[in-house]
Amino acid sequence: MNYKIAVVPGDGIGPEVIDQALRVLDRIGEKYNHNFEYTKVLAGGAAIDATGGCLPQETIDICKASDAVLLGAVGGWKWDTLPGDERPERALLGLRKELGLFANLRPAILFDELSEACPLKPEITAGGLDIVVVRELTGGIYFGEKGFKDTDLGPAAYDVEQYAEEEVRRIAIVAFDMAMKRNKKVTSVDKANVLESSRLWRRVVAEVAKDYPEVELNNLYVDNTAMQMILNPKQFDVIVTSNIFGDILSDEASQITGSIGMLPSASLAQGNFGMYEPVHGSAPDIAGQNKANPMATILSAAMMLRYTFGLSNEADAIEAAVKKVLADGYRTPDLMANGGKEMGTKEAGDLILAAL
Ligand code: ATP
Ligand code: MG
Numbered sequence: 001m002n003y004k005i006a007v008v009p010g011d012g013i014g015p016e017v018i019d020q021a022l023r024v025l026d027r028i029g030e031k032y033n034h035n036f037e038y039t040k041v042l043a044g045g046a047a048i049d050a051t052g053g054c055l056p057q058e059t060i061d062i063c064k065a066s067d068a069v070l071l072g073a074v075g076g077w078k079w080d081t082l083p084g085d086e087r088p089e090r091a092l093l094g095l096r097k098e099l100g101l102f103a104n105l106r107p108a109i110l111f112d113e114l115s116e117a118c119p120l121k122p123e124i125t126a127g128g129l130d131i132v133v134v135r136e137l138t139g140g141i142y143f144g145e146k147g148f149k150d151t152d153l154g155p156a157a158y159d160v161e162q163y164a165e166e167e168v169r170r171i172a173i174v175a176f177d178m179a180m181k182r183n184k185k186v187t188s189v190d191k192a193n194v195l196e197s198s199r200l201w202r203r204v205v206a207e208v209a210k211d212y213p214e215v216e217l218n219n220l221y222v223d224n225t226a227m228q229m230i231l232n233p234k235q236f237d238v239i240v241t242s243n244i245f246g247d248i249l250s251d252e253a254s255q256i257t258g259s260i261g262m263l264p265s266a267s268l269a270q271g272n273f274g275m276y277e278p279v280h281g282s283a284p285d286i287a288g289q290n291k292a293n294p295m296a297t298i299l300s301a302a303m304m305l306r307y308t309f310g311l312s313n314e315a316d317a318i319e320a321a322v323k324k325v326l327a328d329g330y331r332t333p334d335l336m337a338n339g340g341k342e343m344g345t346k347e348a349g350d351l352i353l354a355a356l
Contacts, residue, residue: 002035003309006066008059011045011088012282013292013345014072020294020349021070021301024321027356028305028314039066043095044074044088044282054086055094063099068308069275070301071095073282096137101267101275102167103174104135104246105303108253108263113326116338120230120256131236131253132182134175135246137267139167140197142243161197163242168201172208174268175240179215181312182237187218189225189241189249201242222249229253254279261293261334264300266307274308276300286333290344293332295322298352321355 007022009015025036041059048054054074063069074088084090095101110118110129118125144160172188179186188205190198202219209217220228222245228235229252241249254263263279278296286292298318306315330351331340343351 002037003068004037004039004066005304006059006063006069007038007040008043008063008069008071008074009040009046010043010072010074010282011076012073012284012287014044014074014282016072016287016290016292016345017278017294017297018070018072020345020352021297023349024298024318024352024356025301027353028318031317031356032311032314034311034314043071043091045076045079046074047091048079048082048086048088054088054091055098060095060098063095063275068273068304069095069099070297070304071275071277072297073278073280075282076284076287078284095275096267099267099273099275100269102136102138102270103171103268104137104250105132105174105178105266105268105307106135106246106250106254106263106279107132107265107299107303108250108257109299110257111262111323111326113323114257114259114262114335117259117335118256120233124231124233125256127234129233129256131233132178132238133246133250133253134171134178134238134240135250136163136167136171136241136243137246138243139163140243142247161195161242161244163197163201165200165204168204169208170270172205172240175238176208176212176215178307179238180212181306184215185218185237186215187220187225187236187239189220189222189239189245191222191245192219193221197242205240225249226252229256259293259334261296261332262299263296264303266300266303268307272308272310274304276304276308290346291333292345293334294345294348295332295352298322298349317356318352321352324355325351 009018112128141161192198268274302315302318305311
């Protein structure tokens with residue numbers, strides 16, 4: 001089958017890690033008889049340098065005409081002096097909006113092979129961890145009404161947390177669909193003891209759950225969830241939550257996995273369309289030195305195969321190849337705190353291809 005992928009290498013280490021991910025996809029294509037057709041497009045600093053703007057219309061059009069988008073990273077010191085709304089990072093907000101990406105998926109996977117990097121006690125994480133935080137991305141307090149007013153206590157500022165039933169329903173459906181492809185367990189996180197928007201959230205999630213009788217649903221308050229993530233993270237599989245709670249919990253979850261160089265992410269729209277990118281940024285401090293860990297991007301490509309293209313065997317194969325390289329003791333510099341056989345960006349790609 002033919003799959004159209006818009007590729008945004010971006011800035012800094014973006015192009016380096018993207019190169020390795022495309023090599024891995026090509027090998028998967030050969031092995032399983034798929035044709036991945038790439039169209040490289042500009043966004044971020046690279047686009048500013050070439051066109052003056054961080055998100056050219058052509059990039060938007062090509063992304064929309066593709067089945068999925070694979071992105072490296074955008075931004076860097078070079079553009080740090082530009083005003084906020086002209087910065088390379090605006091390209092990400094623009095893409096989210098133009099592509100209707102309303103669900104952000106951040107897996108926190110602790111590979112057993114990397115348990116040395118985990119700050120939690122070994123008995124808590126034995127066997128590894130595999131959690132995915134499904135965060136609502138376009139609603140809630142970050143996008144609600146904001147403003148200033150005078151109060152009894154003097155000048156004040158406010159931000160409104162508002163969720164439409166439909167916004168909750170569509171993110172809940174993403175989470176339950178995902179649970180069906182995983183371990184059939186959803187934890188919905190809210191603060192329904194104090195927030196009206198959370199009570200609506202809880203009610204709508206329960207309605208959606210009726211369509212997925214095989215999936216176990218638990219409701220937890222966000223404060224308890226933050227605690228449980230450290231005390232007993234193994235209880236979690238799919239966590240679904242609002243924009244602000246997801247922002248915080250996904251960062252917390254990511255830290256139990258050790259390195260930022262290992263973390264993939266996806267942002268999904270209605271249907272199966274998605275944009276896939278590593279959690280890390282453009283890392284200008286190590287750009288062009290063959291030091292970047294390409295695994296977060298390679299694992300993002302695996303997520304693309306799994307969630308947009310429905311190719312779960314192929315995604316499994318990539319994840320197994322990454323684990324094999326780690327199990328064989330190879331580490332990029334970001335993973336070397338406890339030693340290991342050092343590999344560069346390109347060598348990591350070579351070893352993963354060999355494992356495939
Ligand atoms: P941004 O604003 O784009 O998120 P940032 O500086 O906040 O940039 P990163 O670019 O993710 O965050 O870099 C944070 C640190 O992590 C840097 O020291 C960087 O070198 C390191 N880092 C990030 N990604 C990787 C990677 N793939 N491999 C190795 N180290 C990385
Ligand atoms: Mg950052």
